[in-house]
Amino acid sequence: MKTITNAYVISLRLVIGLMFVYAGIVKTENSLDFATSISSFRLVPPILVGEISIVLPALECILGALLALGLCLRPVLLLMTVVNAAFLTALLLAAIRKLPADCGCFGSATGEYSLALSISRDCLILAGLWCINIATYGSTRTAAVSRRSG
Amino acid sequence: MSDSHGWFSIVSKRSIAEAVALLILAVTAGHVINALRIEPVPPPSFDRAARLGHKTELARAAPSSGDFRTIPDLTVNQVVKMLEQKRCLLIDARPPAFFRKEHIPEAINLPLRSFVEPTDAIAGMLGSRREMVLIVYCSGPDCTDSDSVAHALVASNYENIYTMHAGIAGWQGSGLPTVNGP
Numbered sequence: 489m490k491t492i493t494n495a496y497v498i499s500l501r502l503v504i505g506l507m508f509v510y511a512g513i514v515k516t517e518n519s520l521d522f523a524t525s526i527s528s529f530r531l532v533p534p535i536l537v538g539e540i541s542i543v544l545p546a547l548e549c550i551l552g553a554l555l556a557l558g559l560c561l562r563p564v565l566l567l568m569t570v571v572n573a574a575f576l577t578a579l580l581l582a583a584i585r586k587l588p589a590d591c592g593c594f595g596s597a598t599g600e601y602s603l604a605l606s607i608s609r610d611c612l613i614l615a616g617l618w619c620i621n622i623a624t625y626g627s628t629r630t631a632a633v634s635r636r637s638g
Numbered sequence: 639m640s641d642s643h644g645w646f647s648i649v650s651k652r653s654i655a656e657a658v659a660l661l662i663l664a665v666t667a668g669h670v671i672n673a674l675r676i677e678p679v680p681p682p683s684f685d686r687a688a689r690l691g692h693k694t695e696l697a698r699a700a701p702s703s704g705d706f707r708t709i710p711d712l713t714v715n716q717v718v719k720m721l722e723q724k725r726c727l728l729i730d731a732r733p734p735a736f737f738r739k740e741h742i743p744e745a746i747n748l749p750l751r752s753f754v755e756p757t758d759a760i761a762g763m764l765g766s767r768r769e770m771v772l773i774v775y776c777s778g779p780d781c782t783d784s785d786s787v788a789h790a791l792v793a794s795n796y797e798n799i800y801t802m803h804a805g806i807a808g809w810q811g812s813g814l815p816t817v818n819g820p
Contacts, residue, residue: 546668563656
């Protein structure tokens with residue numbers, strides 16, 4: 489049973505990790521378009537748009553690679569959760585304000601513009617991160633408890 | 639704290655410190671990659687003209703910084719009147735994905751990136767309409783693409799160039815319709 493769970497967790501880590509790496513690479517290649525995407529949400533002051541468009545893709549690549557490899561999982565899961573929650577908040581606000589915002593998640597060049605699709609995907613990623621977290625660290629706690637009681 | 643259940647299991651002093659280290663690594667890596675890029679993202683600046691200048695350089699049509707104030711800006715109402723008189727052509731300076739999603743009716747898409755291509759391609763897009771009044775817009779007042787494209791057009795010897803800084807946000811704010819598609 490544990491082997492099956494491990495296989496699921498590894499698969500989930502690989503899928504989400506590689507998705508982050510891909511998103512990071514696409515944004516790095518189209519950083520000026522990504523800057524326009526960030527502007528379209530009208531949440532970030534213009535002076536910060538460039539900085540975010542430089543740092544975020546690199547962060548996504550690093551986090552994705554570490555998650556896929558299973559390294560530094562605690563900080564990686566923490567940062568990915570924060571980043572994804574921020575994306576989700578921005579998307580929800582854009583949907584509420586009915587802004588012509590482009591997610592830019594996988595680059596504007598993809599022509600992707602469904603906010604509903606982006607919101608659903610972010611929710612799924614958050615759920616996936618939660619599963620990885622529970623499977624990795626929830627089980628550690630259970631094991632520790634069982635060690636103490638046994 | 640690190641032994642607790644759920645999301646909190648990943649929050650500890652150590653994981654926060656490691657997360658900060660990863661952030662610093664990302665900032666460094668991002669800036670190194672940006673510095674090596676052919677089209678780097680401009681450095682942060684409070685000066686709108688400086689941001690514009692950097693972006694316009696990418697279009698290989700950089701005007702002197704003083705020129706940024708020479709292109710007249712039109713209000714949404716002025717643009718509506720000119721459109722009614724069929725005197726102008728609207729140019730959407732945003733990237734194609736934004737244009738496909740939503741744009742002002744009858745506008746054409748001419749993103750900043752177009753100016754990296756030979757000017758013949760732009761002439762082909764504008765065709766006989768190059769003699770019309772060209773009004774460039776982008777997302778809204780914070781967006782600089784309209785100015786960059788307007789200056790790139792001036793540098794490519796186009797005349798009668800105006801901007802509409804209110805952008806598509808101002809257009810929609812005035813209750814005017816937009817369309818989607820190519």
